[in-house]
Amino acid sequence: MKEVGMTTAIFPGTFDPATNGHLDLIQRSARIFDKVVVAIFDNPSKQQMFSLEERRGLLQQITEELGNTEIVSFQRQLLVTLAKTHQAAVIVRGVRSVADFEYEAQMTSMNRYMDDAIETVYLTPRVEYSFVASSLVKEVASLGADVSALVPPVVFEALHKKLQSSNG
Ligand SMILES: Nc1ncnc2c1ncn2[C@@H]1O[C@H](COP(=O)(O)OP(=O)(O)OP(=O)(O)O)[C@@H](O)[C@H]1O
Ligand SMILES: [Mg+2]
16 A cells, blocks of 8 residues: 655646636645645746736735645746655646647656656646636736636736736
8 A cells, every 4th residue: 555645736837827727726736635836937038927926926815725835936947856846746737628638748748758756637627717828818808808707806906907007
């Protein structure tokens, strides 16, 4: 029998900004695993709407009440290496569509090639969040759409502040 112990999962993403889809996955993961490390990918070559610190702050606020999550960030590092650093045996990824799955399956195989001991688990969100992506939320919100049902209230507020300041 397998030794009983703590299982930590790592959930990587850009979270620019976090949506209800992300939160839904974090909540599900927090119920399944003992600890969930939410890892923000800090990609300096990609233009983000929210800075790393802003993304971290928003994630911190929306996950606070769960009690078994930790927010970290990473830059130019293999996910499997980061997972090991945090003693995470599982990578959590969200699958919204077949298109997501095709990409994720390839990533899973590459990660497995690098480290066979780390397992990737795919979770699906509630149907009402199955079309939600940060990029699409930003795009429609910038054109005036009401995205209040798609992002947590603190994110909604932050998004509006950003859009107001960028509209001059
Ligand atoms: N609505 C959602 N339902 C389920 N999983 C999601 C959802 N949105 C994002 N995810 C998952 O969260 C992880 C991080 O994704 P990512 O940071 O790329 O978010 P995103 O919403 O897809 O943003 P972008 O539009 O910038 O790609 C991925 O595994 C992704 O599949
Ligand atoms: Mg994405």
